[in-house]
Amino acid sequence: MSRRERKENARPGALRAYVGAIALFAAAAAFAAEPDPARARELVEAAQTQPPSTVDGHLELGRAYYVLGQYAEAKIEFETVLRFDNLPQDLLSQVEIYNQAATQALDEKRSLTGFGYAETGIGRYQVNNTVGTNALGGGDRRDTFYNARAGGGMNYALPNDYAIDATLDYRFRYYDNSESRNDSDLRWRLAGSRSFGESNLAVGFRGRTSYRGDGDYRNDAGLFADYRYRVDPDNQLTLGAEYRRRRYPEGRLRDRSRTSADVSGGWVHSLLEGAGSLTLTAHGGQHFATSRPDGNSSFYGATAALDFTVNNKLGWGTFVWWERDAFNNDRIHFHPDALDNSVLLRRKDNLYEVGAYLVWEFVPTWTLRPELLWIRDQSNSIGFNYSSTEFWLNIRKGF
Missing domain, CATH: 2.40.160 (Porin)
Known part of the structure; x- marks a missing residue:
């Protein structure tokens, strides 16, 4: 396969990634403005096409999982970018602490x-x-x-x-x-x-x-x-x-x-x-x-x-x-x-x-x-x- 052919074959994948990123960004922006379950679900579905690659993206997705009651997934997202020690041993308390920190970072800048x-x-x-x-x-x-x-x-x-x-x-x-x-x-x-x-x-x-x-x-x-x-x-x-x-x-x-x-x-x-x-x-x-x-x-x-x-x-x-x-x-x-x-x-x-x-x-x-x-x-x-x-x-x- 020539270099040009490889480049042309790569375009559909790159286009899908770009579209997925735009969808994820749009859903995240909507969720930040109004964090309700419907918008949280939109963000989670968008992330299935294009997983987040930035710190803010993981924090947004963690908050979306938190709103949906998917606490284990929320913890995994938060812990990909946040570091806290000596947390309570229970899942619910840990996710609430991480969610509070995510809100401080995203909404309060x-x-x-x-x-x-x-x-x-x-x-x-x-x-x-x-x-x-x-x-x-x-x-x-x-x-x-x-x-x-x-x-x-x-x-x-x-x-x-x-x-x-x-x-x-x-x-x-x-x-x-x-x-x-x-x-x-x-x-x-x-x-x-x-x-x-x-x-x-x-x-x-x-x-x-x-x-x-x-x-x-x-x-x-x-x-x-x-x-x-x-x-x-x-x-x-x-x-x-x-x-x-x-x-x-x-x-x-x-x-x-x-x-x-x-x-x-x-x-x-x-x-x-x-x-x-x-x-x-x-x-x-x-x-x-x-x-x-x-x-x-x-x-x-x-x-x-x-x-x-x-x-x-x-x-x-x-x-x-x-x-x-x-x-x-x-x-x-x-x-x-x-x-x-x-x-x-x-x-x-x-x-x-x-x-x-x-x-x-x-x-x-x-x-x-x-x-x-x-x-x-x-x-x-x-x-x-x-x-x-x-x-x-x-x-x-x-x-």
Whole structure:
């Protein structure tokens, strides 16, 4: 085929793309002027012919999906161009935060967009009976606790589809029982990102400072990279990598300081025409440069999460998390199958978390959030077996 023939054959495709782009632009302009379901549907249908390739295009399409109640698709569109961290775990709240930022960017023409929140509540903590908790005298302990959380995030749009984002998140828990420690945790993130049509790459720093009781603190800080790719309206792929240092500056936990390197990969899939989403993630890596008697360890694991929205005021979800840690030093331990005898072994842990939640927006920007969390640490060494169950009820205010 000659060069001229190839050029002529390319014209119909180019013409269709041009017409599709014009239709998408027209639908977006109409939707911005009057965001009703009919115009949102027009924008979604136009995008099927010519998917958006700009930041504003993805934000407009995300808002259209939001109006139509297709929250999983809306989240995928928003996350192709927006970066926020420490969001609520439920799909409905996440999409509402992204939609607010999209409105700030598109209607108010703001380069700086963001969100804020504050929440508080009461809960019940119980240490369950295991061979480890019974041996240490802590089995079946029950405590009432009060918790509070506040924070927010921002995204600053730069030319050429670059952006800077930052978040702060502070959490505090106070126990009625004087023998229980009162926990506090401050998490932060600062990153730069760039959108590339259907994908987004972010690189930055994040960390946390945690109070661990008895005057002990833990500091985490690391460098990370995170990549997202929008396969189609219903599917998103993610890749991540992080290098971080966990440091206990002083005290009885100092030998737990370590460096970690890990990678992860995930898949997000829309369910029930956008009313729900399924997220599957796998991760693995190495803990090293540690003073722990059990030595360095390799780890791998997986997470599965289901999120559903009943309507624009009510949502629920559940998740399962698992991790396998294998240490590299032989050491004297008490084995669970030989309670009265010490044995030489290499420690191996299986860690599990299972959670469920309900979210109800009883008035605009106010939500009621009951949550349940079960934790199980299973080890071939008695002292590292642990289990707890927590239930709490929080009220959250979004800004």
